[in-house]
Amino acid sequence: MNAAKSPAGLIAAALAYFALARFGMAIFALKPSNLTLLWLPSGIALAMCLQWGWRAVPFIVVASLAANFDGMAAATSPAHLAHTMLAAMTDGLAGVLAMHMFRRMLPGGLARAADLLPFILYVCLIPTAVSSVLLAANLAAGGYLPWSEAGALARVLVLADSLGLLLVYPAYQGWRQRHTAPPLQAHPLLAAIAAVLALLLASRAGMPGMEYFIVPVLLVLSFHTSLLGITAVTALTIVGVMASAAHPAFAAQTTASDTAFRVAALAFSSALTLLGAALQRGQLEHSERTRQQWQDAAEHDALTGLPNRRLFMPKVQLEHQRSLRSGKPYAIAMLDLDHFKAINDCHGHAVGDRVLDAVATVLRDNCRMIDTPARVGGEEFAILLPECSGTQARPFLERLRGKLEELEIAVADQRVSVTVSIGIASFTGVNDTADAVAARADRALYQAKQAGRNCSIVDAVAA
Incomplete structure (x- = not known):
């Protein structure tokens, strides 16, 4: 059994939910003591639901109930058990939402910068707004x-x-993609962690404002590591910043010059971050x-500018799939210039190239917008x-054959003309x-050449 899908993995995730909940309550607690400024278990709940589906919900509810029970039981509410259970069920609901x-808005995950806005709106704000209103009402009630x-x-x-x-x-x-992502490089991670710690300690040791330079450090790190690496360092950074800010021991008296430095540091780090993001973009x-x-x-094709076989056949495959869905036919016409080798032999390859380019121009000028002419x-x-x-396409292809027959390429005191043989087939079901x-x-097409060239033939299956 896949370890990531096993019951043991689900239990381990529930324990992680409980541990992070208790950690948050110990570091970032509000009143009542089980409410925090940073609720990492919400992310664990989403990961559990994505990994195990509805099976994860009871484990989320139990982990939330165990984590919240002490804080809510300490209150004077006579029905604290019911309210604690409602709070736990709300946490389960948030994960499911x-x-x-x-799954609806981001089926491919966070793959592009454009995915960030729907992730924030639909995955972060809307589900948490629902659960937060329910939880706040439950606590007030x-x-x-x-x-x-x-x-x-x-x-x-x-x-x-x-x-x-x-x-x-x-x-x-990042963990799910760890086997396909580039391996983590230790040096950028360690350097970023050291820089963040130094800036954080400096900001709490008489140099307020140094914490604003953490964001540019993380931006530079994002250019040199994987999603998993930058996320891990960012999470540790935010936990460190919020934990230090929440404890009076780290509070520092600020002067007017400190305030001025903070403003300048914020402006500088913001400008640096935006510049780095713009350069990367x-x-x-x-x-x-x-x-x-x-x-x-x-x-x-470099000579004619038409699609080549590499592009033409995938377009045929796409059109075939569309025909399977809609039931509408499509046709393929294969065109071969008659005695083209003789043109090259008599007049040279430069003239032959002019003929090919002229034929491509006729095809482009006469095909419909939805048609795809190609040199294959x-x-x-x-x-x-x-x-x-095929039978519907033949009149058009006959007109096209006539236009190509009228085509003449001036070469010194001569004119080079060309004819074309055409084979036509279409989708049959x-x-x-x-x-x-x-x-x-x-x-x-082979039959058209056998019939004397300069003609079009529709395959009997498609006729």
Whole structure:
């Protein structure tokens, strides 16, 4: 059995939920003592639901109940057990809601920068808003806090739970992708951790404002490590910052010069972070443009600019799948220039290239927008014609053959003309395949050449 899917793994995740809940209560506690400014278990609950589905919910509820019981039992509410159970069930509900929103809105996970906004909105804010309102109402109804404070508490809980999701889920995704991601490099991680600790200690030892430089450090780290690495260091950093800020022992008296330095440090670190992000984005955009240029070069014929076989056949496969869904036919026409070798032999390859380019221009100028003309061989062209059968495509292809027959290329005091043979085949039904349609078009092309060239023939299967 897969260890990640086993009951032992589920129990271990529930224990992690409990441990992180108790850790948060010990470090970031609010009133009542089981409410915290950072609720990492919300991220654990999402990971559990994504990993085990509905089976994880009872384990989340039990872990939450065990973690919250002492804090809520200490209150004077006579029905504290019922309210504690409701709070635990609310935590389970939050995990399920986040799971459903995640699977619906981000089926591919956090893969692109554009995924961050839907993750924040649909996975973090909406589920936690629902659970926070329910939890705040439950606490107010149980007498743990006045109703007048319920709204303010709900807002705090939304951010605390969302922060837990934002920190834990990327670590979970990084762990899931650990076998395909580049190996973690220890040096950048250790250097970043050392820098963060130094800045944090400096900010608590008479140099307030140094903590603002932590964000640029983490940004630089994100350029040199995997998702798992940056998430782990970020989580440790946030825990350290919030823990130190919550304890009076780290409080420092600030002067006007300290305040001025903090403002300057915040402005400097913000500018540095934004500049780094902009430079990284520019580098990624340049890489994407370069990749697209190489892909276009690999998928298009350098002489004519038409798609080549590498691009043409995948387009045929896509159109075939569309025809299977819609029931509408499509046709493939294979075109071969007659006696093209003689043109090269008599006039040279430069003239032959001019002929090929002129033929490609005629194809582009006469095909529909939805058609795909391509050069698939030396003197061989092909056209994908969606939403028409072979017999429906033939009149157009005959007109195209006539235009090519009229084509003349001026060479010194001569004019070079060309004719073309055309084979046509089309999709015949659910038992057909794209490769079979292309093979029948090739067969029809052979028949056209055997029939004397400069003609078009529709394959008998598609007629």
